[in-house]
Amino acid sequence: MADLLRLLLRVGEKAANVARLCRQEAPLFQLLVQEKTGEDKNKKFVQDFKTLADVVIQEMIRHDVRVQFPEMAGFIHGEESNMFENGLGESVTVTVCATEEETAKLLATVLDGDQTAASLLARAIHQDPATIEVSTDSLTIPLKPSELGIWIDPIDATSQYIKGREEVLEEGRLFPSGLHCALVLIGVYLRSTGEPVMGVINQPFNNKDSADRGWRGKHYWGVSCGSINICSESRPRNRSEGQRGLSVVLSSSEKQAVKEALTSVCGPDKLIYASGAGHKILCVIQGLADAYVLSEESTFKWDSCAPHALLRALGGGVVDLAMSLQQSDSGAQDPSTELTYHLPRTDRKGAERWANHGGLVAYRDSSQLRSIIGALKGKL
Ligand code: 2IP
Ligand code: CA
Ligand code: CA
Numbered sequence: 001m002a003d004l005l006r007l008l009l010r011v012g013e014k015a016a017n018v019a020r021l022c023r024q025e026a027p028l029f030q031l032l033v034q035e036k037t038g039e040d041k042n043k044k045f046v047q048d049f050k051t052l053a054d055v056v057i058q059e060m061i062r063h064d065v066r067v068q069f070p071e072m073a074g075f076i077h078g079e080e081s082n083m084f085e086n087g088l089g090e091s092v093t094v095t096v097c098a099t100e101e102e103t104a105k106l107l108a109t110v111l112d113g114d115q116t117a118a119s120l121l122a123r124a125i126h127q128d129p130a131t132i133e134v135s136t137d138s139l140t141i142p143l144k145p146s147e148l149g150i151w152i153d154p155i156d157a158t159s160q161y162i163k164g165r166e167e168v169l170e171e172g173r174l175f176p177s178g179l180h181c182a183l184v185l186i187g188v189y190l191r192s193t194g195e196p197v198m199g200v201i202n203q204p205f206n207n208k209d210s211a212d213r214g215w216r217g218k219h220y221w222g223v224s225c226g227s228i229n230i231c232s233e234s235r236p237r238n239r240s241e242g243q244r245g246l247s248v249v250l251s252s253s254e255k256q257a258v259k260e261a262l263t264s265v266c267g268p269d270k271l272i273y274a275s276g277a278g279h280k281i282l283c284v285i286q287g288l289a290d291a292y293v294l295s296e297e298s299t300f301k302w303d304s305c306a307p308h309a310l311l312r313a314l315g316g317g318v319v320d321l322a323m324s325l326q327q328s329d330s331g332a333q334d335p336s337t338e339l340t341y342h343l344p345r346t347d348r349k350g351a352e353r354w355a356n357h358g359g360l361v362a363y364r365d366s367s368q369l370r371s372i373i374g375a376l377k378g379k380l
Helices: 002-024 026-032 054-070 070-075 100-110 114-127 158-163 258-264 277-285 303-314 321-326 350-354 366-376
Strands: 033-035 049-051 075-080 084-085 092-094 146-157 181-191 198-209 215-225 229-231 244-249 266-273 291-294 317-320 360-364
Touching: 002 054, 002 114, 002 181, 002 198, 002 215, 033 084, 054 070, 054 075, 054 114, 054 146, 054 181, 070 075, 070 114, 070 146, 075 303, 084 321, 092 100, 100 114, 146 158, 146 277, 181 277, 181 303, 198 277, 198 291, 198 303, 215 303, 229 303, 244 258, 244 277, 258 266, 258 366, 277 291, 277 303, 277 360, 291 366, 303 317, 303 360, 317 321, 321 366, 360 366
Parallel strands: 075 146, 244 266, 244 291
Antiparallel strands: 033 049, 084 092, 146 181, 181 198, 198 215, 215 229, 291 360, 317 360
């Protein structure tokens, strides 16, 4: 299944090209922003934006995976629906066609006849991206495509993507918000158990090239399956927790009770607020924070699947917070509290069927997870 990993890295890079292109073309970007309505609305936001970039990216990934792995066709899910309404109020189903010309023609109908914009997008969709160097050659992954499903978040942290504030990132420092929080997330899970087994994260806006001032991206990947645990990121060294306390990243909208309870295990100034669910889990992967705690049901399977696979490969994971708080204090962590990705909540509708209902904790070290659960017990 190293083929699947290579393919996902390639489509992730194509996705990043589309995301960059859509921001580059200012008039196009304005045109693309559309409000979500009805059951697909993430109830957390008064206004939640759905961009054509999102829809196009998701359909492109779905198309490319389906071509190479037809067995996966019915199991490629994503955040977005592929229905898009153009300026004339017409509904268009966005799909990737067999040729660049056909795709351009279809996109022009969404873009109210803007041929230039449609052609630019179609070119990015059909173009082979720059080669991504990863040493996956010797990698044998014992999985069959017919056993797997995929979750795609074409752009996570859409609000940061739309705001577009630029930060100059520094190694080892967490930057809470900005364009770098926007991530393409592609996660692979086992259909039988829902375990996340492979993840690709592409950060389209990692740094600006000093020569041409164009954005350059960065990618991260991981595989966790049986005894195989490989990640593009190395396991960060564990800091001496006793001296400094844990650092925990939170959503700025997190409950006061959670913040207060965590101060007992966190060092001073070690509660950090940052944007983007995917970005916060990435901070844990990179060792910029020890954990990400979320008590609300405001994330979805497409937000956590890809980064969850990377954390597992590093020896950590993502647990359901509500479930973990109900467990008895046996000391050992119950594997059944880890989030799974195969079953919808049948009592909910629309996007809500796939919410991470119990909230979550993303962690690298299970003893740190225990400290956090201990601190939160009885406080929520
Ligand atoms: C959002 C996005 C938000 C996050 C929310 C996600 O996904 O990652 O930033 O909220 O939970 O569902 P917060 O930043 O407060 O953690 P999207 O941008 O794809 O809608
Ligand atoms: Ca998201
Ligand atoms: Ca999204």
